[in-house]
Amino acid sequence: MRVAVPPAGLSEADAVIICVPTPLRKTKDPDISHVVAASEMVAERARPGQLVVLESTTYPGTTEEILVPLLRQHGLEPGVDVAVAFSPERVDPGNETHGLRNTPKVVGGFTPGCLDAAVALYRRTCDTVVPVSSPSTAEMVKLLENTFRSVNIGLVNEFALICHRLGLDVWEVVDAAATKPFGFMPFRPGPGLGGHCIPVDPHYLAWKLRSLDFTARFIELADAINSRMPEHVLAVVSDALNDRSRPLRGSKVLVLGVTYKPDVADVRESPALALLDLLNRKGAAVEYHDPLVPEVVVGDRHLRSTELSDEALRGAEVVLIATDHGCYDAARIAREASLVVDTRNATGPVLAADPSLREKIRRI
Numbered sequence: 001m002r003v004a005v006p007p008a009g010l011s012e013a014d015a016v017i018i019c020v021p022t023p024l025r026k027t028k029d030p031d032i033s034h035v036v037a038a039s040e041m042v043a044e045r046a047r048p049g050q051l052v053v054l055e056s057t058t059y060p061g062t063t064e065e066i067l068v069p070l071l072r073q074h075g076l077e078p079g080v081d082v083a084v085a086f087s088p089e090r091v092d093p094g095n096e097t098h099g100l101r102n103t104p105k106v107v108g109g110f111t112p113g114c115l116d117a118a119v120a121l122y123r124r125t126c127d128t129v130v131p132v133s134s135p136s137t138a139e140m141v142k143l144l145e146n147t148f149r150s151v152n153i154g155l156v157n158e159f160a161l162i163c164h165r166l167g168l169d170v171w172e173v174v175d176a177a178a179t180k181p182f183g184f185m186p187f188r189p190g191p192g193l194g195g196h197c198i199p200v201d202p203h204y205l206a207w208k209l210r211s212l213d214f215t216a217r218f219i220e221l222a223d224a225i226n227s228r229m230p231e232h233v234l235a236v237v238s239d240a241l242n243d244r245s246r247p248l249r250g251s252k253v254l255v256l257g258v259t260y261k262p263d264v265a266d267v268r269e270s271p272a273l274a275l276l277d278l279l280n281r282k283g284a285a286v287e288y289h290d291p292l293v294p295e296v297v298v299g300d301r302h303l304r305s306t307e308l309s310d311e312a313l314r315g316a317e318v319v320l321i322a323t324d325h326g327c328y329d330a331a332r333i334a335r336e337a338s339l340v341v342d343t344r345n346a347t348g349p350v351l352a353a354d355p356s357l358r359e360k361i362r363r364i
Helices: 008-012 033-045 062-073 112-122 135-166 170-177 201-210 217-242 271-281 310-315 330-336 348-353 355-359
Strands: 015-018 051-054 083-086 105-109 129-132 252-256 285-289 295-298 301-304 318-321 340-342 361-363
Touching: 008 033, 015 033, 033 051, 033 062, 051 062, 051 112, 062 083, 062 135, 083 112, 083 135, 105 112, 105 135, 112 129, 129 135, 135 170, 135 201, 135 217, 201 217, 217 271, 217 318, 217 340, 217 361, 252 271, 252 310, 271 285, 271 295, 285 301, 310 330, 318 330, 330 348, 348 355, 348 361, 355 361
Parallel strands: 015 051, 051 083, 105 129, 252 285, 252 318, 318 340, 340 361
Antiparallel strands: 083 105, 295 301
16 A cells, blocks of 8 residues: 655654554454555655654564664664664553553563663653563563453353353443452443454464464453354343244344444444344344434435434334433433343443333343
8 A cells, every 4th residue: 555645844853753544354353554655655754863762553673673673674773774663652642640651561572772762761651651672572561562462351241141041130230349358350241342442453473373373362362252242142131022923123222322332433343233233134124323423324324413412312113222321311222112122231320220121122
């Protein structure tokens, strides 16, 4: 691919930070074409004395296998003419507690001098900078962070499937386990993984390891479980309708929230989109509401967010809570809807206050 040529000022900058997307192909193999294109663009315009940092999440070895050789092709020796480093981005959209300033920044330099230059740069914007021994180490740090989350979400999602089979409330189980003050960190189940990091990043490591004849079994198992969750939610919706002698086909389903996390206008890899697609393919009459996403394309359908009125809640055979935006009034939803499927435990406090509502609320 080609990247549009940036302003001429690129060569005049003292530091250049590459932070381009690193998506997956349909085969779940890494697509590093953006990194290659951006690195070529930077290498063509780099000058002695610059610092070049890659921040895009990728497999261990990318900085030294792609960026370093490109700089050398243009007559610049990393560690001598230019400083080269990798520093993984750590951004949590919507997090009002941890931002750029107070989130520690991991940095790995190609040489000790490269590390010093990168640390000096990030200390201007971050309270804490954590130097590591190499760019590959820094690349691996990011993958461990997101693989940790993916695997633990996969674990709790499997517990959700187990509890469903056993007739237990997984939310009650998790909340009770979370009272243990040591040796346990609570993760919550949901309709699947979303966002630009957790569903994607572990596959970069798994792909790299396959080239070394090693299978990352935890990564692949977690992906299999998390990818199964939209199908599980579909089954819960279908069973809930069946208990009322209604088929899924032709039933009106109102999906609340299509972003991958609450109160963030980002639908990348959102499991809600998979749910909309599954419901549509099963013949349901699907509508959605999301205050942050006025329209979405699902398969060959173009959908627009509908008004969240009491009439809309009452008119749906099922109201499916896919993303628990802060604006959603769970008590109102439970009161007005005839049947609710809740994938986020938004109705948990409502059920605690009025257990009789369990007849009309299903949670995964």
